[in-house]
Amino acid sequence: MPRIDLKSLILGLSLVVALLTFGNGFFASYRIQRDLLMDHALESNRVYAAKQAHNAEGLLQAIQQQLAFSASRLAARMTDEAWLEEEVQRLKGQSQSFNSVLMVRADARVLASAPDSLGLTGHILDTPGAREALSRQTPLITEPFIGASGNLLVFISQPIHDEQGRYLGYVGGSLYLHQENILQRLLGRHHYADGSYIYVVDRGRHLIYHQDDARVGERVTGNPVIEAVLRSESGSQRLINSRGVDMLAGYAPVPSTGWGVVAQTPTEVTLNALNRLMGEIVLRATPFSVICLLLIWWMARRIARPLEQLAASAQHWESNSAAEQIGAIRGWYSEAEQLKRSVLNGLALLHMRLGRLNLENVTDALTGLFNRRGMQAAMDGWLMQGAPFSLVLIDIDYFKRVNDQHGHDVGDQVLEFVAQKMRECSRGSDLLCRAGGEEFVILLPGAELDAAVQLAERLRQAVAASISPTGSGLTLSAGVAHWNPGAETTKSLLKRADEALYRAKGEGRNRVLCAEPPATE
Missing domain, CATH: 3.30.450.20 (PAS domain)
Known part of the structure; x- marks a missing residue:
């Protein structure tokens, strides 16, 4: 038509x-x-x-x-x-x-x-x-x-x-x-x-x-x-x-x-x-x-x-000059500029997946999610482009008790279960990562803090309402932070999210808290 x-x-x-x-x-x-x-x-x-x-x-x-x-x-x-x-x-x-x-x-x-x-x-x-x-x-x-x-x-x-x-x-x-x-x-x-x-x-x-x-x-x-x-x-x-x-x-x-x-x-x-x-x-x-x-x-x-x-x-994404041509486009209003950055980010991600990074080096073998190296590469790419994003840092509550009571095999099944719930609750453009152990990260390119909080809350409720490999009662805690261009480093961003996660644990677990804004000089 x-x-x-x-x-x-x-x-x-x-x-x-x-x-x-x-x-x-x-x-x-x-x-x-x-x-x-x-x-x-x-x-x-x-x-x-x-x-x-x-x-x-x-x-x-x-x-x-x-x-x-x-x-x-x-x-x-x-x-x-x-x-x-x-x-x-x-x-x-x-x-x-x-x-x-x-x-x-x-x-x-x-x-x-x-x-x-x-x-x-x-x-x-x-x-x-x-x-x-x-x-x-x-x-x-x-x-x-x-x-x-x-x-x-x-x-x-x-x-x-x-x-x-x-x-x-x-x-x-x-x-x-x-x-x-x-x-x-x-x-x-x-x-x-x-x-x-x-x-x-x-x-x-x-x-x-x-x-x-x-x-x-x-x-x-x-x-x-x-x-x-x-x-x-x-x-x-x-x-x-x-x-x-x-x-x-x-x-x-x-x-x-x-x-x-x-x-x-x-x-x-x-x-x-x-x-x-x-x-x-x-x-x-x-x-x-x-x-x-x-x-x-x-x-x-x-x-x-x-x-x-x-x-x-x-x-003509396959052209070597595609990124240069897109970068030369004058996005004189915010939506066009955001779209240009998203296209450049897509190109960068495509090149990253096709050439510069080996899939085995950036994914977690157990869950199939990005590992810490893949997570860091993605954030570094966004920092270079000046593209804002939000981050959700997730931890399984009382995971050590799962391993102690049910064994490590069941513990692995719980990790796979949480990874699947993350896929169900996230957008197609979000990057799902396992940072290590029972800790997970969701990166939301272009998303504001409110959208990230809503996703984290949706994931928390989905896990709490589902039957996990250990039965009912499995819960998550999460800390949410947002990065704006020029505001801070990825290390500072992760630290703020980790502090929010720590507060969520301290306030009784099974909750989502927002990170404090970055300190200004």
Whole structure:
């Protein structure tokens, strides 16, 4: 199967990581900013709706106080037609609160009205609002209805009682919903270029104020915000309104009337600025991304170059100049340099095994492991190359007791058993040695101290858990040390490992201890 080269692999992986990182960052940034914008719009609309609801509540209370004051004056002068006419004109013109004002007797006859153009004085008034006011005989704000003048209106009234508490009639004012009224002047149009606006609904879900005059009086159902505000709740919510538009709405109730004020902004308008911003970010980031990819391609070539040279040189290991060619390769980063040293070490080991050392001189006849001469040659080679390695010095616990109790033949079998366990627990590149007697050494080229400790611990546990030629109970103790280039001699390294082994014996055997670091001058 065709293999992908390292340059293409690095470039491809970098491109994938860059795209994933940019995509994730872009998406996360968009989501965070979108949520912040929407939360800000929701909170702004909630605060504004609450402010306008408070203003409307204050306005309605002021209007009812006006009417209540007038009702208290009317009770004693119900037969004074001139004064009644003057009073309704005063109510109509003093504060401009009402589009029309009526004073109605308990038998539904209009005693006075303003403006004069209504022509209702002396007539029996039979409208939904009039009937409700006469029936309830309490302060009242009606739901929208068509009045005698043909206008869609909300009627606000106060009952009139004499000193004995008898009901005499009511005085009230109308707000014409399709004409300019005090509610419109309070709320304003609030129809901005971004599509934000405010509307008011009554207890029956009728729109009593809306930026679209054609919708005033319309009954709205299925809107969760309206349902919430009519439950006297305040807050904010994203919703699809009755016209199918995605909105960010804030709402608040008007307590005395049960009305609800809703301020809302189209979600699309809120996010348009963010969408333009994110598009601009992509445009501005593209040139930088291209430059980064070119830089990655150049770095990929530089990273792959030493490895390509090593691969080419490794094909001619049998050449006398192979070591020289490999040594001339510039490993400008640590992994390439380590690989170069490992290749040189492999060459040195190969030449050592093929020519300079006799196998019989470097191996132990009983176990087949390297003997002390082979161990020393390997360490000397690594010291010459400056290649770091770790060393595990191992001793069989109470081995003399094995020879004394079972004989030297069984003792030899135990040594072979331990050698086999060392092979099972070590790496293929590790050098396994018998230093003499019951003492063994494992050399781990390129391994750090932690890796050597793990191997030693794995070997110790394997021996302790296995059935040896003497049965169960055979254990090992070990000292572990690490050599860094230029740090010390092999003699010093072995001494430190031996001291760690001695401590392991002294602390009860069947354990692995690390050597103290080399003394610094």
